[in-house]
Amino acid sequence: MKLLQSRAQRELREKVVASRARLYRMAFAWCRDPVLADDLAQEALAHGLARIEQLREAERLMSWLFAILNRCWIDHLRGRRDDLDDEMLAELPSPLPGPDSHAEMQETVSRVRAAVAALPVGQCQVVTLVDLEGCTYAEVADALAIPIGTVMSRLCRARTALRGLLEPATAQTRLRSVK
Amino acid sequence: MNDERDFSDERLNAFIDNELGAREREEILVAIAEDAELGQRLCALRSTKELVRHAYGHLPSGHRNRDGRFSFWGGALAASLALVVGVLIGWQGHHVAMKSPHDSVLAWAGGMFSPQPTRVLLHLDSALPERMEETLDLAEAYLAKASRARVEIVVNNSGLDLLREEATPHAARIAALASRHEMLAFVACGNAIARYRNAGLDVTLVPEAQIAGTAVEHVVDRVRQGWTYLKI
Numbered sequence A: 001m002k003l004l005q006s007r008a009q010r011e012l013r014e015k016v017v018a019s020r021a022r023l024y025r026m027a028f029a030w031c032r033d034p035v036l037a038d039d040l041a042q043e044a045l046a047h048g049l050a051r052i053e054q055l056r057e058a059e060r061l062m063s064w065l066f067a068i069l070n071r072c073w074i075d076h077l078r079g080r081r082d083d084l085d086d087e088m089l090a091e092l093p094s095p096l097p098g099p100d101s102h103a104e105m106q107e108t109v110s111r112v113r114a115a116v117a118a119l120p121v122g123q124c125q126v127v128t129l130v131d132l133e134g135c136t137y138a139e140v141a142d143a144l145a146i147p148i149g150t151v152m153s154r155l156c157r158a159r160t161a162l163r164g165l166l167e168p169a170t171a172q173t174r175l176r177s178v179k
Numbered sequence B: 001m002n003d004e005r006d007f008s009d010e011r012l013n014a015f016i017d018n019e020l021g022a023r024e025r026e027e028i029l030v031a032i033a034e035d036a037e038l039g040q041r042l043c044a045l046r047s048t049k050e051l052v053r054h055a056y057g058h059l060p061s062g063h064r065n066r067d068g069r070f071s072f073w074g075g076a077l078a079a080s081l082a083l084v085v086g087v088l089i090g091w092q093g094h095h096v097a098m099k100s101p102h103d104s105v106l107a108w109a110g111g112m113f114s115p116q117p118t119r120v121l122l123h124l125d126s127a128l129p130e131r132m133e134e135t136l137d138l139a140e141a142y143l144a145k146a147s148r149a150r151v152e153i154v155v156n157n158s159g160l161d162l163l164r165e166e167a168t169p170h171a172a173r174i175a176a177l178a179s180r181h182e183m184l185a186f187v188a189c190g191n192a193i194a195r196y197r198n199a200g201l202d203v204t205l206v207p208e209a210q211i212a213g214t215a216v217e218h219v220v221d222r223v224r225q226g227w228t229y230l231k232i
Helices: A002-018 A020-031 A034-050 A058-080 A086-091 A108-117 A121-131 A137-144 A148-178 B009-016 B022-034 B036-054 B071-097 B101-107 B129-145 B157-163 B171-180 B190-198 B215-224
Strands: B119-124 B150-155 B184-189 B209-212 B228-231
Touching: A002 A034, A002 A058, A020 A034, A020 A058, A020 A108, A020 A121, A034 A058, A058 A121, A058 A137, A108 A121, A108 A148, A108 B036, A121 A137, A121 A148, A121 B036, A137 A148, A148 B009, A148 B036, B009 B022, B009 B036, B022 B036, B022 B129, B036 B228, B119 B129, B119 B157, B119 B215, B129 B150, B129 B157, B129 B171, B150 B157, B150 B215, B157 B184, B157 B190, B171 B184, B184 B190, B184 B215, B190 B209, B209 B215, B215 B228
Parallel strands: B119 B150, B119 B228, B150 B184, B184 B209
Antiparallel strands: none
């Protein structure tokens, strides 16, 4: 029995390590800084490996890891503003400059990344978990410890805001393509 | 429009994120056929989702990430981005034309009530039986609504099964629809066919099917031409 358990644990550990790329991608979408994203992914991995025995259901591995990543990111943000509670953090304006101030924004990809990272923290997390990871609303609610209704309303505000942020760029693309 | 039905943005988001049950999905699909503006809103939401989905393919490395482990994402990116930009250009075109709410129905991609005939591209990329049926139901609904409507069903990935004789449960219905409606076309993605064959699967298309180079290019072309694009 002991042997079986340790084998399952070993497999789970391997899965945790293998999920590094996904954690990095999510962290990058949130903070848009490759070095910080790498640190956050590393930190989440280390926490995950150290607490692997707390994971009750193996199939919940990714939402469990995203929950850890979320805490690492929130801790990082709180490091700058330790007077904030969770609700205020979710609405915290992004620490990054908006898409208009990026020289590279002519490229659609850069613009989209800048627009996503410029969303308030809570909206950014929800929209990236749903769109990049294909998480269900229930998984997002689980990972971020918020009600499903909040997932839906944040997602709704995030997509509305993204459209607003991205429309000028697509208009430019269109004009250029017509010329 | 029936006011009792809830077509809030939250619900439309849930629709494009596959969070609705079959009955609720069906309700929205049916409503799209009657409500051009609803289709336009869904198209805009889906474009936003697709943009986000495809913006993180090729990431810059952090300090500990110099082994190029993300490079495998790069390949599909260019193609999918072309689709997204193309769809978005189409969407933008509609949006620009929709300054006043009164114009919106007319402006919607050669909308149903405009002098331009309705042109709708339905995109199926799944072999789920309910998705296949939704696609055919929706095509039929559009064709029944407007006499000069043009409808195309483009399939890729496992959606190819709709047009494979080896797999489709709808061969008879496709033949009947095609014989009744001249303006209905079925288009299979050339890439998907090649992938199936590479995987050792037989692909014999139903006689009504045409083949496009890739579904992505086909969608981009149609959207540029002002077609309404709906992914099922």
